[in-house]
Amino acid sequence: MAKILFKDLEKYFDQEIEIQGFVDKIRDLQYVQFVVLRDSSAKVQMTLEKNDENKELNDIISKLTKESTILTKGTVFKQEKVKLRGMEFIPTNIEVTSRSEEELPIDILDYNNKSKQDLRLDNRFLDLRLDKNYLIFKGQTLAENAMREYWINNDFIEIHSPKILGTASETGAEVFELDYFGKKVYLAQSPQFYKQMAMAAGFNNVFEIGPVFRAENSHTAYHATEFTSVDCEISWIKSHHEVMDLEEAKLVHVMKSLKEKLTVDFKEIFKKEIQIPSEKFPRIPFLEAKQIIQEKYKYFGEKPYDFDRKEEELICMYAKKNLNSDFVFIIDYPFQARPFYHMLDENTKLTKSFDLLYKGIEITTGAQREHRIDVLKAQALEKEMSLESLDFYLNFFRYGMPPHGGYGFGLTRFLMRLFEVDSIRDVTFLYRGPNRVMP
């Protein structure tokens, strides 16, 4: 018999059933005992009169601790005077399946006590019991599912690229080293080269959702040493605009799906609505965006070829106010700010690249890739990279390589802005940072 979810209890009124859950609250009064039970779907009140007949059960409840788990037999009744869902469960048997210690290390309802963030992360298994946190991971699940739905419906192949690499990916900076049977190997910083290998393999369109690793000694709210990267790559394109078309269509599908499946809880718990974006996100050339920021906001970032955090926020503010969009593509970055494999536009000499910003933060980097080996080599040399260490990668381009492009999307950054929480720690199952590898 599969477990009856508490949200479905209405279907079982007046029947003897067996239910299981966490002990959410206990009120042990003079003549009656109330226990609120909780599972991931809902809560329900269990009520038991104190009398001789119930003595054994009364004793069990008296000794019960909050957050213990129980299995109980009994009957669920419609009971309008009960505030909690107008029903109550009257037990005839109770088994304590696990007993919680009296004192919890954190107050699991104390979500907003940010000063205790480390304590909350130490006890993440308790922190996650908060309904707000459960909803975040339900949202994550639905968002990923909507993305995959979109890809599968468009004939994409799912790949699982290796995370153990014989040579450091891309630049070699910020990469973790690993002892591999006495040899030195590396953890993947991104699936970039392997998504491109799939293009060389003729896979047409691919996606991957998996972990990537960055040895960055960074403690900001939007960096982690390990995070989930959402990647896709498509063949036979003519410009980066086709990649952006794909990303925006996918994100509209994701937001629609979230609105449909999450909206009641979302409103109740997060006190806001999910906004479905228009089909077309604004696309602002990088140099134009710099100008807007300087002219409208009198802010002059220090990086000539890229944005700093403040500029990301300002251009998003601009897009929201003037273009009514939470999402904005910044396109055509100078080559100085981009990796060697981004394709250059023949006329402007700018890269055929883009970032996607969402509510003040970069969530995607994408581009059309350079697929012509001679140009690719020249661009690598311009970035002072060694062609020897790139040889395995350049090999992918020697025997026919479709024109292609793609993007990487930071799942936690997206969720952080969707739920408008303060840190990716809040939307990561178990955050990993320079000082945190436990639990």
Place this chain on the structure above:
Amino acid sequence: MAKILFKDLEKYFDQEIEIQGFVDKIRDLQYVQFVVLRDSSAKVQMTLEKNDENKELNDIISKLTKESTILTKGTVFKQEKVKLRGMEFIPTNIEVTSRSEEELPIDILDYNNKSKQDLRLDNRFLDLRLDKNYLIFKGQTLAENAMREYWINNDFIEIHSPKILGTASETGAEVFELDYFGKKVYLAQSPQFYKQMAMAAGFNNVFEIGPVFRAENSHTAYHATEFTSVDCEISWIKSHHEVMDLEEAKLVHVMKSLKEKLTVDFKEIFKKEIQIPSEKFPRIPFLEAKQIIQEKYKYFGEKPYDFDRKEEELICMYAKKNLNSDFVFIIDYPFQARPFYHMLDENTKLTKSFDLLYKGIEITTGAQREHRIDVLKAQALEKEMSLESLDFYLNFFRYGMPPHGGYGFGLTRFLMRLFEVDSIRDVTFLYRGPNRVMP
């Protein structure tokens, strides 16, 4: 304009269109040139007469190399005398988007030349161009999608557990060590402890599909140092049979979905049919299975508490012949063969555990987990483990832990037997073994 897939060309008869693809074959005859083009969906013949008017295009084709990619404008006509799909494409413009070197390092059609396995793996991007290989990854994509469909429809939460661990998971054997800002950390061998953490967090039902890492110096056809593990864990169960119910229902859904979506290609390329299993897989107690193997096949394995490879094959042969099932659960293993966290049956003292075997090979290990901290500690001590190193894990059990169970499923082993290929190397995008971390 999105790329026109070759499989859809029928829709464009007599229209001027633009198509892109790999050059599959070239026949440059005296009066006419034939080029077969290929994309991941199908092939099509391009035909061009040799004459003065076509001189420029004739020259391009004369210099073309196999496996190059081209972009071509022209018209596709119904042409019954053409063997390949009864159509031909007449070009008016051809652009070579990437030129393949003349000599390929492997014959990409030479799938069965097993002696060249290392060469094939070195050039996996070419090896994967074979239609058989594309179909394998299409099958993988559809199989995973069907699993997720099943879970999402049953309200599972998707988790991404960390792969970087502060302490070695489970036994500490066969684990990769990593330098982490001067500290020693480990790569996850399985998401086991973290799936259980999700149970402590009240997540009810969870799944994860992601990489795991094993520092095993093993070179067999069914081991790798990095592979994709499919994991799920469910709360509020009473026995491991509920976990098996879940796995078999999920696999029936997967096989039905594969049969529906893959069957034409599967038959054509692999010359066999996908078999949909019955709803109930046989469940044979371990000790009974040992007896069957000894009595029926006169084979006596050396391990008293587990199976060797030969025994796995024999019991599968038995299940196929006598119970008409490709899948068979072996249940109730002795504690000696199982990890400390498997729950013991109070009466038999055997573990409430199971393996799932499929066509001769183990593809799943599962169990009801011990959720009572005192019993769990005692079992860890019996296995001579240090409670200190397990402290972060035991912590999950201190404040209420639902009775729960789950399983881990080897995706590549399943695919290897589904497609009946010889090695997991054939069903892994890029195999990783003790001697192979490239490309």
